[in-house]
Amino acid sequence: MATTSLPRAASRGGSFLVESCTPEDIFSPAELTDDQKLIGQTAEDFIRNEVVPFIPDLELHKAGLMPQLLKKAGEIGLLGGGVPEEYGGAGLDKVSSVQLAEKLSAYASFGVSHGGHSGIGTLPIVFFGTTEQKKKYLPLLATGEKLAAYCLSEPQAGSDAQNSRTRAVLSPDGRSWILNGQKMWITNGGFADVYIVFAKVDGEKFSCFIVERGFPGFSAGAEEKKMGLKGSSTTAIFFENCQVPKENLLHEIGRGHIVAFNILNSGRFSLGAYCTGGAKNTLETASKYAKERFAFGKPIGDFGLIREKLAEMAIRIFAVESMIYRSAGLMDLAIAAAGEDADKSQQSMKVFEEYAIESSISKVYGSELLDFVVDEAVQIFGGYGFHEDYPVARAYRDSRVNRIFEGTNEINRLLIIQMLMKRATSGALPLMQAGAKLREEILAGPSFEETPSGAWADEERILAGVKKAFLLAAGAALEKYRDRLADHQEIVAGLSDIVMQCYAIESSLRRVQKAEAARRPESSSGATPVMGDAARVFLHDGADRVEVGARNVLAAVLEGDMLRTQLAVLRRFLKRGPVDTVAMRERVCAAVQARDRYPFEGR
Numbered sequence: 001m002a003t004t005s006l007p008r009a010a011s012r013g014g015s016f017l018v019e020s021c022t023p024e025d026i027f028s029p030a031e032l033t034d035d036q037k038l039i040g041q042t043a044e045d046f047i048r049n050e051v052v053p054f055i056p057d058l059e060l061h062k063a064g065l066m067p068q069l070l071k072k073a074g075e076i077g078l079l080g081g082g083v084p085e086e087y088g089g090a091g092l093d094k095v096s097s098v099q100l101a102e103k104l105s106a107y108a109s110f111g112v113s114h115g116g117h118s119g120i121g122t123l124p125i126v127f128f129g130t131t132e133q134k135k136k137y138l139p140l141l142a143t144g145e146k147l148a149a150y151c152l153s154e155p156q157a158g159s160d161a162q163n164s165r166t167r168a169v170l171s172p173d174g175r176s177w178i179l180n181g182q183k184m185w186i187t188n189g190g191f192a193d194v195y196i197v198f199a200k201v202d203g204e205k206f207s208c209f210i211v212e213r214g215f216p217g218f219s220a221g222a223e224e225k226k227m228g229l230k231g232s233s234t235t236a237i238f239f240e241n242c243q244v245p246k247e248n249l250l251h252e253i254g255r256g257h258i259v260a261f262n263i264l265n266s267g268r269f270s271l272g273a274y275c276t277g278g279a280k281n282t283l284e285t286a287s288k289y290a291k292e293r294f295a296f297g298k299p300i301g302d303f304g305l306i307r308e309k310l311a312e313m314a315i316r317i318f319a320v321e322s323m324i325y326r327s328a329g330l331m332d333l334a335i336a337a338a339g340e341d342a343d344k345s346q347q348s349m350k351v352f353e354e355y356a357i358e359s360s361i362s363k364v365y366g367s368e369l370l371d372f373v374v375d376e377a378v379q380i381f382g383g384y385g386f387h388e389d390y391p392v393a394r395a396y397r398d399s400r401v402n403r404i405f406e407g408t409n410e411i412n413r414l415l416i417i418q419m420l421m422k423r424a425t426s427g428a429l430p431l432m433q434a435g436a437k438l439r440e441e442i443l444a445g446p447s448f449e450e451t452p453s454g455a456w457a458d459e460e461r462i463l464a465g466v467k468k469a470f471l472l473a474a475g476a477a478l479e480k481y482r483d484r485l486a487d488h489q490e491i492v493a494g495l496s497d498i499v500m501q502c503y504a505i506e507s508s509l510r511r512v513q514k515a516e517a518a519r520r521p522e523s524s525s526g527a528t529p530v531m532g533d534a535a536r537v538f539l540h541d542g543a544d545r546v547e548v549g550a551r552n553v554l555a556a557v558l559e560g561d562m563l564r565t566q567l568a569v570l571r572r573f574l575k576r577g578p579v580d581t582v583a584m585r586e587r588v589c590a591a592v593q594a595r596d597r598y599p600f601e602g603r
């Protein structure tokens, strides 16, 4: 476990639900430093020059090619982002890591292989390794001289990972661990050198080990025949009386779940960034095609229904990007606030734990964004989108697994509410107090004070309203089910969707406000009109989504007069004027088509 505590100055994970923030409180992509941009540019150049030309060979699994490219990436410092400088890594801040992940995902199979090595494969040693383990492995992993993999899943244990059957017992001479069992679906399984392996000591105590490919009794299975990510390696791993030196136990016996959960927190956060990068790339491809393809005598990009798709892709990317950079900024702030003397690795792990709710949101929202974007891209390509010669077919297949690994989206939806409730009951998050305050407000009736004004008045009301809608629906659900709420998964997932909307809505609104203030301080609106359009569409559609979600939860847990009253309160919370989202989407599409790419990059 982490030994350092989180600095008080940093805003707490999940606090966006109960606190208001100002535009100055959030990090926006417009604030990327030259160094952070350079990291993104280096990664982009690497993918374009070193990886893209080899995609046909990679898709056919040309032997040795993916590890060769990973090692090349290591030579120019693209693998050691999470490794502290003292062990040969770059010790990157979280914002830089997001830049890196976004750009490396231009070829999804490379992005996943990179994440399997640099993220879930390397970070367990960074966070939990002894000094000797760090000295032995990290310099080699940071440069790509050795490649890593993370072995948690088993044939019968995926979501339920602690149901592991892989066993470890101490050898009779007490010098090694003897592992027996099988792992399944291991990214980089076919070529990695170092494997982070979870197994139960004496069949009971879930623990973690560092296993090397050459250890006796270790073997990797054949490549799985996957729907997508065909350029990545995914194999089973077998342990038959596999001998692992005693000192290769990672962390403590029986504490493997702590390693697994902490690594998944970081993996989930990064996955959202990989997905955002993939979505931007696909939007670019779709926008270009919409200009080149003619139907009825004009480019299909001139048709309103195609323009609406391009706009909606950009709008949703904007929302997810706003959330992810905000979260990365929060994490960097918390790490910086711990001071120069703090152990950065421990602090890094601690912030992933603190912002685990935000990381699950990044994972769920990012993967669903990418699925939406690739699906619409296939539609824009028409029949050609269904043909393997065109890039969107591959993007469509590659996207699908993001909703499955790093904890399925169902599991992550459940986790978001579970973590919120845990924080509320431990006192880390004043959720109950916020609920009580809202009940007082409802009893007091409509208030006419503090109505927001200015260009974003309606949207400020939406933001306040969606948070209240969550408290209203969650309060009703908790009152009915109390500590049995987790048994009602449909309700929990409904609440989780509202939580995600709250974060997305606030992050989008504050980012556009920050951009406006930066560009034309004397004016309250109009400085970034198209970004404003994107944010406004997202907010108004988001309010609709929250209203439907909250209504469904209320209808499931209340009845009669109480239901009618609460529905009226919900309507009052989310009261808003109509907006012309058709015209706004048209302007967003024009911005996409003007540059044939996502128009809000770095803004």
Ligand SMILES: Cc1cc2nc3c(=O)[nH]c(=O)nc-3n(C[C@H](O)[C@H](O)[C@H](O)COP(=O)(O)OP(=O)(O)OC[C@H]3O[C@@H](n4cnc5c(N)ncnc54)[C@H](O)[C@@H]3O)c2cc1C
Binding pocket: 116, 150, 151, 152, 153, 155, 156, 157, 158, 159, 160, 184, 185, 186, 187, 188, 226, 229, 234, 401, 404, 405, 406, 407, 408, 409, 410, 411, 489
């Ligand atoms: C390409 C690929 C790469 C992968 N890479 C790795 C890797 O590097 N390392 C590794 O350890 N694993 C890896 N995995 C495994 C991955 O993490 C698991 O597939 C994932 O965790 C889901 O487990 P499962 O496949 O056993 O599905 P299951 O757990 O059987 O789930 C099946 C369905 O049931 C649902 N479900 C399960 N439990 C619940 C519940 N309590 N409530 C509601 N719904 C539930 C799930 O959401 C899902 O929809 C990879 C998988 C793939 C496909």
